[in-house]
Amino acid sequence: MLLVYSHRITPRIRYIFKHILTRTLLIPVSFTSKVEDFVAHNGLKLSYTKTALGSEFFIKSNDLLFEQGVNDLEINVQKWDDVPCFFATNINSSLPFDIFAASFYLITRYEEYLPHVKDTHGRFTAEQSLAFKYKFLEKPVIDIWSYKFLSLLKERFPDYTYKTRKYNYISTIDIDNAYAYKHKSFIRGFGGFFMDVFRFKLRDVWNRTAVNLNLKKDPFNTFNELLSFKKEFNIKTIFFFSIGDYTTFDTNVSASKNKYKLLIKNVQDYALVGLHPSYFTMNNASMLKKEKGRLENITNTTIKKSRQHYLRFNLPETYQQLIDLEIDEEYSMGYASNVGFRASTCTPFYFYDLDFEIQTPLKVFPFALMDTTLNDYLKLTPKQSLGKIRDLRNEIKAVNGTFITLFHNESLSDYLRWKGWKRLYESMLKIATA
Structure with missing residues (x-):
């Protein structure tokens, strides 16, 4: 089990840490806001807060997971090695980016709650998404970030027995x-036949007729x-x-x-x-x-x-x-x-x-x-x-x-x-x- 310390445990923290740690990396997780409990824990552990407690595995937290509601956030997408990422941390952080806040932003579809222009069918369009604009739509970046985080976790805690999920x-x-053509109402069938004739779609006329006469499937x-x-x-x-x-x-x-x-x-x-x-x-x-x-x-x-x-x-x-x-x-x-x-x-x-x-x-x-x-x-x-x-x-x-x-x-x-x-x-x- 991995213990997460933060100065305040919010529903957002519980949600995204469980998604990344438990559902993606198969690592059970628990949470504490008590420093003494965190210090006493001998297994996997990390702190998610503004300042490290000591020399532990520390991730400098973005404010997003401590907020409520939806705000218009400033997103600065950069590269983590060869993968786009955002919500940069600092040199004291074990991760260069707060992948938990970034993952929360993407997986909750936070941007779809913000004002946007819908298409003709009333849908949020790909072109308005952060993933499209920064060309990572075709990459499951949350999963990629999770595995990059896992590799660093293994370096810090090599003796833990890690499980691997299956594709x-x-x-x-x-x-x-x-x-x-089959099983349509008479009006729809006749209307379709008439339109095919009117548009000189003779192959469609034949196929429609053959299907309805059970000559073809x-x-x-x-x-x-x-x-x-x-x-x-x-x-x-x-x-x-x-x-x-x-x-x-x-x-x-x-x-x-x-x-x-x-x-x-x-x-x-x-x-x-x-x-x-x-x-x-x-x-x-x-x-x-x-x-x-x-x-x-x-x-x-x-x-x-x-x-x-x-x-x-x-x-x-x-x-x-x-x-x-x-x-x-x-x-x-x-x-x-x-x-x-x-x-x-x-x-x-x-x-x-x-x-x-x-x-x-x-x-x-x-x-x-x-x-x-x-x-x-x-x-x-x-x-x-x-x-x-x-x-x-x-x-x-x-x-x-x-x-x-x-x-x-x-x-x-x-x-x-x-x-x-x-x-x-x-x-x-x-x-x-x-």
């Missing part, structure tokens, strides 16, 4: 459109392939099903359709299932509650996992709604426009609510990349995407983190803009599980 991979699949019905990959590579796979009412942004098959209900139940027999709350649930708690209940009625289980459609969430409001509905795991932490680490970590973490200054029971699982980001935003080919995937996986593997990817069932269809992406998904699994 792991999670494949997540969003179901925005379970089917391209619906191109988006890739669930057997996804489950087959899950079994072949022995990977944890989570399917997030959209079951909201039809809107401009929610165009899935109706949740009242028996075929869709059977699909969800069939997938549930072989993989984990979560909720994919619809577009407008970001600010609508009653709609979110209705959709959660709807999915629970289909699966006959309590739904504990969730990811927002279009990755639309406001902090802390959306997460507070999920907590009220007893959602345990949240998977929206990432950007639509850029790959990388929105919270600067590849380690699942508990959401810290800056409004109430508490660690909540909601565990956030940050993903590293999304198929539509690679294809639609970055305009990468499958081959180019594989290189980007390999780079991100290597960053995560280096710190024994959790590699989470986001794909859609339709991206395995090899249909239209997704030509070649089924092969990419398989290649990605080979890289991720190597």
Whole structure:
């Protein structure tokens, strides 16, 4: 166990020290504000305060972990060897930067509480983030800092038996459109057919007709392939099903359709299932509650996992709604426009609510990349995407983190803009599980 001394033990200190020491480095931690207890402790220990007590492992503290609320902070990003970092300390500190305060700033998404301009979907954009501006978005810097800290800790305390966590991979699949053509209402089917004819999309007209006449399989019905990959590579796979009412942004098959209900139940027999709350649930708690209940009625289980459609969430409001509905795991932490680490970590973490200054029971699982980001935003080919995937996986593997990817069932269809992406998904699994 490692004992941390500080002149005042705050909720922020408990939160971030436990994340870095216990969840990332697997070192149990306890806290004291009594100098005599700290001096008497014979094991691992460090002081986190303004001035060292003696010659102990000392980290000069930034004020952030002793404050409450949100303030407009001055951030001066510098280099720690070859890694960007901020909140510099002084020569008396065992670390050149207060990585605990810096990690707290990034992992709580402190900057998303500050005034900012949202995109057309009401989202905080990658371009406004500190990580994007200083070019460390594609590095899990909190984990990298943690391991640099660990190496210095080992020098000071070489006799302690340190544990090492294992790298792991999670494949997540969003179901925005379970089917391209099947099981849609007559009006939607006829409207789609008419628009294809009007735009002279003759191949789409043929495919739509062939699927509805059962001459061809619906191109988006890739669930057997996804489950087959899950079994072949022995990977944890989570399917997030959209079951909201039809809107401009929610165009899935109706949740009242028996075929869709059977699909969800069939997938549930072989993989984990979560909720994919619809577009407008970001600010609508009653709609979110209705959709959660709807999915629970289909699966006959309590739904504990969730990811927002279009990755639309406001902090802390959306997460507070999920907590009220007893959602345990949240998977929206990432950007639509850029790959990388929105919270600067590849380690699942508990959401810290800056409004109430508490660690909540909601565990956030940050993903590293999304198929539509690679294809639609970055305009990468499958081959180019594989290189980007390999780079991100290597960053995560280096710190024994959790590699989470986001794909859609339709991206395995090899249909239209997704030509070649089924092969990419398989290649990605080979890289991720190597």
